[in-house]
Amino acid sequence: MSTIVENTIAVRRVSTALFTCVLAALAGLMFGLDIGVISGATQFIQKEFAISDRMIEWIVSAMMLGAAVGALGAGWISAALGRKRSLILGGVLFVLGSLLSGAAWSPDTLVAARLILGLAIGVATFTAPLYLAEVAPEYIRGAMISLYQLMITIGILVAFLSDTAFSYSGNWRWMLGIIAVPGILFLLGLFMLPDSPRWLMMRGRKEEAAGVLHRLRGDREQVAREVSDIEEQLRTPQKGWHLFLQNANFRRSVGLGVLLQVMQQFTGMNVVMYYAPRIFRDMGYATSAQMWFTAIVGLTNVLATFIAIGLVDRWGRKPILYTGFAVMALGMGAVGTMMHLGVATHGEQIFTVAMLLTFIVGFAMSAGPLIWTLCSEVQPLKGRDFGIGCSTFTNWVANMIVGATFLTLLNGIGNAATFWLYAVFNLIFLMITFALVPETKGVTLEQIERNLMAGKSLRDIGQ
Incomplete structure (x- = not known):
């Protein structure tokens, strides 16, 4: 019993x-x-x-x-x-x-x-x-x-x-x-x-933190171990701004995080998320078809995310990013070319939609989830909150720029040139990945930090 x-x-x-x-x-x-x-x-x-x-x-x-x-x-x-x-x-x-x-x-x-x-x-x-x-x-x-x-x-x-x-x-x-x-x-x-146990510990409320952990874990030994681990972690205070001013190596990791977020946003993914019906309208589809194809974009985005979840710890970060940026460049380039040639027949419409969905797959399997992973992995412990904060802020600023310029680009340089522009961006990002992005698969955060602070090149800090 x-x-x-x-x-x-x-x-x-x-x-x-x-x-x-x-x-x-x-x-x-x-x-x-x-x-x-x-x-x-x-x-x-x-x-x-x-x-x-x-x-x-x-x-x-x-x-x-x-x-x-x-x-x-x-x-x-x-x-x-x-x-x-x-x-x-x-x-x-x-x-x-x-x-x-x-x-x-x-x-x-x-x-x-x-x-x-x-x-x-x-x-x-x-x-x-x-x-x-x-x-x-x-x-x-x-x-x-x-x-x-x-x-x-x-x-x-x-x-x-x-x-x-x-x-x-x-x-x-x-x-x-x-x-x-x-x-x-x-x-x-x-x-x-419940309140976060770590936050309760930060406020000196150790007994409440232990109580929350006991409700969530049940095992007293595990609770005691986690409480001890949190206490140990809290002895390493965040000194992000001071570290940023004093340490050039930390500035490199913050800069890489910022660059990665700019790359993610200028792939053109959120252009599709915010303006998909307009894009499908320019392909010649009526309102109802525009909306249903937009829903298909959303479904493709969900399903392709599972590709990243399944491959990230088997392929590694860089091979997936190489594949993703190449696929996105191909998709955007093909859409731009079809817009330039004219999307007249039903077959041409379907092909253009298929290439747009190919672009979605490229993003969802690569830059979508992996940029966030890399941004957290490359920051040293004492400056992690500051570094991730800088990259997150950059993400939203770049996102705003993309959202605030797409229709202006369409009206200014035309549909084809706009999609070609994003295709070129993705090719550039592929080269940046080769030159600057480290492979962090199977490497501890502590080893990445040691390599960074030792002055190794950014692309080598995961070795």
Whole structure:
């Protein structure tokens, strides 16, 4: 009987840990919903308010500006309020931004609503992976962080499907406002989360931290070991800004992280995420087909993410990035060529769509997840928070630039030249990967740090 009771308690604790992690990972779902939802709404917003492509660019990119600001303050917020309360703040902003988007009475109101959503994303994208890393049991930590990335792609797909459903009525307000519903459910669930044990330890609340760990782990020896490990880690304080000023080798790793994020954004992936219906319209498709093909883009993005999860620890980082950038250059180049020649027949339309989906596969299997992995791996322990913060901020700024310039490029240099430009970017990124990016497969973070601080070239710090 006692064995049955013990097993029941163990299963309950595992379930509690999984529930906690999955609920936190749903922040990624909210993030994906907000990325994807604007794509299908822009053409109806533009028609109702009779606004220019430039104003549409501002509406789209305002969210990235808010995310950049939110990311800048997220480290301080998560330290001061705690991971749980930071996620709750993000949840409140998600709901407010969604409701205001649906009720917007002017383009300026939409810009303001998107800024609020961006603030939510900036806070959540910093805090959720951090919280997951701090509460997940060791044996599922990698899976839970990967789940967060997968949730983002699922959120984008769900947003595309929702947009497709509402496109038949043209009701963009429902497109933007409906995501307040999962936002409210997510917010209510957050109140059930425990505080992060690491944050509690940072605040000197050791007994509370041990209590949370006991609820999540159950094994007293494991709890004692984790408490001891956290205490040991906290003896290594973050000195990012000081290290950045004093150490040229750290500046190299920060610079590499920044460059990697610029590379990720200028592949052109978010051009497709934000403006897919417009791209399909220029291929000659009617509104309903535009929306369904946009949903297929989202599905392709989800499925191809599993390629990266399956190959990253077998192939290594660089071979996957080489493959991804080459595939993306091919896809973008082919789309540009077809736009130049003219997409007249049904066969030409299908081929052009297929090449765009090929580009999506290239991104989702490589630069999408792996850039984030590399950005965390190349930063030394004492400056990791600062380095990742710099690269995350860069990601959102570059994202905003891409979102705010695509329609201007289409109107200025034409469809074909715009896609060729992104194809050239991907070829350049392939060469940068060869010259600067290290292979970190199977190498400990400590070894990478030792090589970096010893002055080895960036491409060799994983050896």
